[in-house]
Amino acid sequence: MTIPNKKLFALCLVVLALLFMAQFVLSNYLVLALTRILILAIFAMGYNMLMGYTGLLSLGHAMFFAAGLYAAGLANYYGGVSLPIAFVIGILGGGVLAFVIGLLALRTQTVSFMIVTLMFAQVAYLLTLYFSNVTGGDQGLTLPTASRSFSLFGLAVDLTSPMVRFNIALTLFAVVLIGLFAVTQGPLGRLFVAVRENINRTEMLGFDTYRIRLLAFTISGAISGLAGALYGLMFGFIGSSFAEFRSSIEVLLFTLVGGPGTLLGPLVGTGVMTMLIDRLSGMTSAYLIVVGVLLIVINLWFPKGILGTIRDRWVPWLK
Amino acid sequence: MDIAPYLLLATLEGLVQASVLMLTALGLSLVFGVMRVVNVAHGEFYMLGAVGAWLCATLIPGHPAISFAVALIVAPLIVGLLAALADRAILQRINYNPEATIVSTIGISYIIQQLTLMTFGPDARAVDPPFYYNIRFPWFGYSSYKFFIIGVAVALVATLWLLMKHSKMGLLMRATQYDRETALNFGIPVGRVYSAVFAFGAMMAAVAGVLVVPNSQAHYLMGHDPLLMSFIVVIVGGLGSIPGTIAAAVLIGLSDGLLSVFFSPTLAKIASTLLVALVLVFKPQGLFGKAGRI
């Protein structure tokens, strides 16, 4: 099998190698920060597949992240399900919810689609509050100490170790990155972009665009669920704050900053933004003001994001 | 005890809520109807109206009626000015692209919210009503101020209706709404009409905010619920349709008042949000016939 866009593939490998090396150079604190960035970047990559490549702007992706988080976390907390299986349940949770919501929401387009996804996500968030005797609501649930380690294929894994957590996050990041490389740079990705660029033309070339969009939505939801499950299980905490509207906006912002429709954009955007938000929230409680300003500034002057601008100016294969 | 007094009380409360909702939702609907954009910062304009009323009450000495009267005029004007500025500085430059406008107004809403938090603070603050007279019913007394809210809202909506139908501004708005290109060709200053509409929509939210403050309290996050409720009203009533919006506001205001007597507020919110999402999916023209589409 031939690999399309070999330069981009090589760049992905280089980035993965650099990330792997980072753990030997960075302090424990920064390794932890990078672990968080990698997980949120997985979320952003899932979002980007839908928003960047397929052109569907969802304002409710927090619900899929939360679906993964809760499906995995509750299975472990109440069902005592082992972590690897809980993780798979989380991915399924995100994917199944996305499939069902997609069936409905994809009957609408553009502005309606944004509002419908927002409303469904709001319902999901309110449900986590309404059933707070199960979910822990705002207070959340802390997973039991027994769930801080597991064994996989006879290998004991200790989740209290920052290095272990980092390498798990990096491994899954790499899997998702390479998987999305295969999806976006191949025939399926061509159809996603075709739907984004001209949905009527794509329909008149013989494609059922509803099914293409539903597939993109479901993959995107499953990846978001994966990120949510990973986040909850690795840090041993699940709470409804992850389902808030703000999470949906943050993942949108990560994607916008990095460059929608570029494979590595979400990593760049998540890295830049989480560093910035961490710095700012240390200084002021009103860090959201920066989020607000950035949303406007990017829209006005920087709609392609960091990698998108680089792609358009200098590096056409960066897509 | 008899249930009739409860129902009467719930109906009255529902009518008060419906009036405020009608004003707020009409502002959102007007902006959508003419400009074809969704303003997510609408709830923040409502909140600024309320905070403005509190500010007037603190700064202006004397009888609360004086500061309230000032607030009712000054707060909407300032909010309108702010909205016009936002329109000029941001929305006009992104050419009212529907998706970019939503993202930008989310940004505006964060900025307004957080600036209010930094200056006004995180606490909820009360404002005295302009008058205290209680109307006696056989079963309970009811604040005449709440009737005043209903009166002002109805008067304002009637004025809006007349303006849209009979004034030159109304004509310009309707022409622009009907066909932007043709309006441009006829020399209608579409850019200025848009700024005016955006400002006017914000002012309606601000008036609602001023009216509601003596009844509840001012808080920097108080814009959330009115935004959500306005969305619900505008979508159920048919996007951009004024009669539909009014009908939906009364229906939803009343039923919300009645429902919250019997159900938990969270459950009511879940049900209504879900309902609206499904209306948008299956009946995008709204429940009251055909109006604009998104």
Added chain:
Amino acid sequence: MAEVILLKTRGLKRHFGGLKAVDGVDFTLRKGEIRAIIGPNGAGKSTFVSLLSGRIPPSEGTVEFDGQDVTALPAHRRVRLGIAYTFQITNIYPSMSVLENVAVAAQSRLRPSFLRKGASETEIEDAARAALAAVGLDDRLDEVAGVLAYGHQRLLEVAMGLALEPKLLILDEPTQGLSDSEIANFIEVVKRVAQSSTVLLIEHNMHVVMSLADRITVLERGRLLAEGSPAEIMNDKAVQAAYLGEPA
């Protein structure tokens, strides 16, 4: 030898409110011919071919294609059965390269299901190149489609239609806005296409119609006014009154 019927409509109607855009058309198209549809503005030509392609559903009547009733099929299913449609207004993927534009079309034929395996990327790109060569755009494969000259964009559309290898290619006013030399080239392209596919052409330019069409159908106010060879149509009194009599 009996001629094979490719497409047949019965009582096809489409009303928009009170306007009868297409008002009960019985229409038959034989395999292999080049058919032109002409008629004054507002005669319902574009609506008629939109009904054939499935872009809009009919109010009444049936469409039969290749012996199968396709009236209830959505547009994308009809494309898969072999009805390709090029838009009246240029409708391409502006930010993609020329090759990628046609590759989407080629993929529709060679790899119809986006989940199951189909032809390889190499095969898809080869098919796209062949279609582009057929319209003479093979020297512009990597150019961004949106910046092509208008005439080239129209050819690109035809190439997208060709890459589908359709049984029926519907061209909605393909030469509108083209220069004379571009039109001459276009006529040659369509002649080549017609060797392997049936062509249905909506066209205002009578020169194009006369150089290409085997038969002509005239629509007026949503109804079929006349049908025949170019010579018959030129001499038809009703047609002259309704259409050709008008100053062009």
